[in-house]
Amino acid sequence: MLELLSVTAGYDRRAPVLSDVTLTVEPGAAVGLLGPSGCGKSTLARVAALLHEPYAGRVVIDGEPARGWRHRAPRAQRTAFGVVFQQPRLSADPRLSLADLIAEPLRAGRLEHTARVRELADAVGLGGDLLGRRPHEVSDGQLQRACLARALTLRPRWLICDEMTAMLDASTTAALVGVVEEYRRETGAGLLAVGHDRVLLERWCGRTVEWGERGPADDA
Amino acid sequence: MTPVLSVERLSVRFRMRDGVSVRAVSDASFDLAAGECLALVGESGCGKSVLASALLGLLPENAETAGSAHLGDTDLLAADERTLARRIRGRRVGLVPQSPAAHLTPVRTVRSQLAETISQLTRAGRRGPQLATAVAAAADRAAFPLDHLDRYPHELSGGLAQRAATALALVGDAPLLLADEPTTGLDRDLVERTVDELRRHIGDDRALLLITHDLAAAERIADRVAVMYASRIVELADADAFFGSPGPRHPYARGLLNALPDREFAPIPGMPPELTTLPDGCAFAARCARADDTCAWVPGLLDGVACHHPETAGAEVTRA
Ligand code: SF4
Numbered sequence: 001m002l003e004l005l006s007v008t009a010g011y012d013r014r015a016p017v018l019s020d021v022t023l024t025v026e027p028g029a030a031v032g033l034l035g036p037s038g039c040g041k042s043t044l045a046r047v048a049a050l051l052h053e054p055y056a057g058r059v060v061i062d063g064e065p066a067r068g069w070r071h072r073a074p075r076a077q078r079t080a081f082g083v084v085f086q087q088p089r090l091s092a093d094p095r096l097s098l099a100d101l102i103a104e105p106l107r108a109g110r111l112e113h114t115a116r117v118r119e120l121a122d123a124v125g126l127g128g129d130l131l132g133r134r135p136h137e138v139s140d141g142q143l144q145r146a147c148l149a150r151a152l153t154l155r156p157r158w159l160i161c162d163e164m165t166a167m168l169d170a171s172t173t174a175a176l177v178g179v180v181e182e183y184r185r186e187t188g189a190g191l192l193a194v195g196h197d198r199v200l201l202e203r204w205c206g207r208t209v210e211w212g213e214r215g216p217a218d219d220a
Numbered sequence: 221m222t223p224v225l226s227v228e229r230l231s232v233r234f235r236m237r238d239g240v241s242v243r244a245v246s247d248a249s250f251d252l253a254a255g256e257c258l259a260l261v262g263e264s265g266c267g268k269s270v271l272a273s274a275l276l277g278l279l280p281e282n283a284e285t286a287g288s289a290h291l292g293d294t295d296l297l298a299a300d301e302r303t304l305a306r307r308i309r310g311r312r313v314g315l316v317p318q319s320p321a322a323h324l325t326p327v328r329t330v331r332s333q334l335a336e337t338i339s340q341l342t343r344a345g346r347r348g349p350q351l352a353t354a355v356a357a358a359a360d361r362a363a364f365p366l367d368h369l370d371r372y373p374h375e376l377s378g379g380l381a382q383r384a385a386t387a388l389a390l391v392g393d394a395p396l397l398l399a400d401e402p403t404t405g406l407d408r409d410l411v412e413r414t415v416d417e418l419r420r421h422i423g424d425d426r427a428l429l430l431i432t433h434d435l436a437a438a439e440r441i442a443d444r445v446a447v448m449y450a451s452r453i454v455e456l457a458d459a460d461a462f463f464g465s466p467g468p469r470h471p472y473a474r475g476l477l478n479a480l481p482d483r484e485f486a487p488i489p490g491m492p493p494e495l496t497t498l499p500d501g502c503a504f505a506a507r508c509a510r511a512d513d514t515c516a517w518v519p520g521l522l523d524g525v526a527c528h529h530p531e532t533a534g535a536e537v538t539r540a
Contacts, residue, residue, distance in 0.1 A: 036409070037407055038377075140264050141264065141491070167264075168263075168433075169262075169263035170435055170477070170479035170480050171475060171476055171488045173481075174481070174486055175487035178487060196408060197481075199436075199480075200481040203481035203482070203485055204481070
């Protein structure tokens with residue numbers, strides 16, 4: 001279970017973008033969080049993935065309270081999450097080849113390395129010489145495939161997808177959602193998908209939660 | 221009736237440093253009539269934005285073009301930069317840009333940008349009450365709130381920035397409006413409002429070329445749809461027939477529509493070829509379930525579809 005309990009967070013203590021927000025994702029479930037841009041849902045997603053420290057409230061991951069944020073989060077908690085953002089170009093180091101990008105979360109251990117990268121590249125449909133290219137040499141869709149593979153590298157128990165497909169065409173969107181769902185079938189991982197496309201999230205997720213005036217109206 | 225825009229066998233190719241060439245647009249042909257909206261759809265990198273740049277004369281130096289694109293009696297591909305800058309852009313082709321925030325000048329208010337464009341493009345004069353009235357009228361036309369005229373672009377929401385950019389594009393009363401991914405990054409409600417407004421602006425005497433990867437936006441306002449894949453227009457159809465029944469006839473177009481979450485939500489297997497190494501035959505062959513030996517030849521656009529084995533769906537419709 002992923003629990004966000006009475007979370008208040010933002011970038012200015014006096015004017016938090018979200019206050020006292022509670023949202024839970026059951027083990028293995030897929031929850032879609034729907035809301036207009038600027039409502040604070042992306043900030044909540046970053047809090048959930050331990051990337052942004054809230055001013056108040058708690059995050060509980062499979063029964064264990066979060067013990068830190070960003071690099072201060074214990075590795076075991078940090079790696080419980082795979083995160084994919086809207087803009088692959090902002091989250092990919094332009095100097096890395098796609099293969100290195102996918103391997104980024106891995107530590108040493110070369111052999112296992114290559115095998116895992118190949119396995120992931122296959123899963124997201126990145127074949128041939130694409131793996132040797134750098135971000136500026138591939139399309140947005142191809143780069144987002146690599147970013148999704150990178151999010152799966154450490155076999156996370158939770159996936160956080162923040163507007164993962166907002167820039168992509170229909171076929172690439174369906175392909176990436178297919179990869180996420182295949183991974184969840186294999187591993188039983190849970191998902192929090194944040195977005196503004198109702199049709200997409202309702203098709204993708206078992207349950208969707210609407211971001212209302214005061215945050216997600218979660219009645220689960 | 222003579223079309224507003226007539227594009228004939230338009231091709232664009234980029235020469236890269238190492239002797240490689242990128243075929244971004246191959247043999248595109250279509251007409252666009254007054255009062256009509258044509259949506260040019262396709263995924264990023266298919267060539268649709270290059271086509272738009274070609275129509276505006278905004279291609280980079282290393283581009284080579286072939287074919288023609290007539291707007292009235294001007295061939296946009298043959299016109300020199302001076303003509304394009306002084307007589308075409310803004311006056312005869314209005315551009316609604318992809319990211320309005322980036323298109324508006326950040327250090328000037330919406331009022332001052334509208335005023336400048338109005339005094340450049342119309343006879344409203346350079347100052348005084350006449351200009352002020354014209355600014356208000358221009359803002360009003362794009363439903364831009366008058367009490368926001370003195371704001372700077374960064375003080376506007378995404379939707380208002382889009383309206384400000386639309387107001388600017390409408391000033392010159394250009395017969396052709398070209399909207400290049402005008403809804404990228406907008407919420408669904410705002411997407412619908414933006415495209416509805418564009419549709420309203422074309423009225424009876426303008427034409428709108430809407431370039432988008434958003435099929436729902438295209439379905440909402442287009443009269444006709446052109447689907448582009450790997451530099452070619454592979455299908456050109458009436459929007460009702462395309463989105464409704466009998467549906468797309470080109471296997472790629474059919475796959476793209478079926479990938480929508482309110483349809484089958486199934487991706488087309490594989491990825492498009494690189495524009496640097498397009499195959500000799502049909503560029504979709506590697507991903508196409510209907511491909512056979514004939515597909516080693518590039519199919520021409522015949523009767524609205526560029527495919528040797530188009531879907532014959534619709535049989536059930538004609539039978540009924
Ligand atoms: S020409 Fe052949 S390969 Fe191309 S879309 Fe048609 S059937 Fe498929």
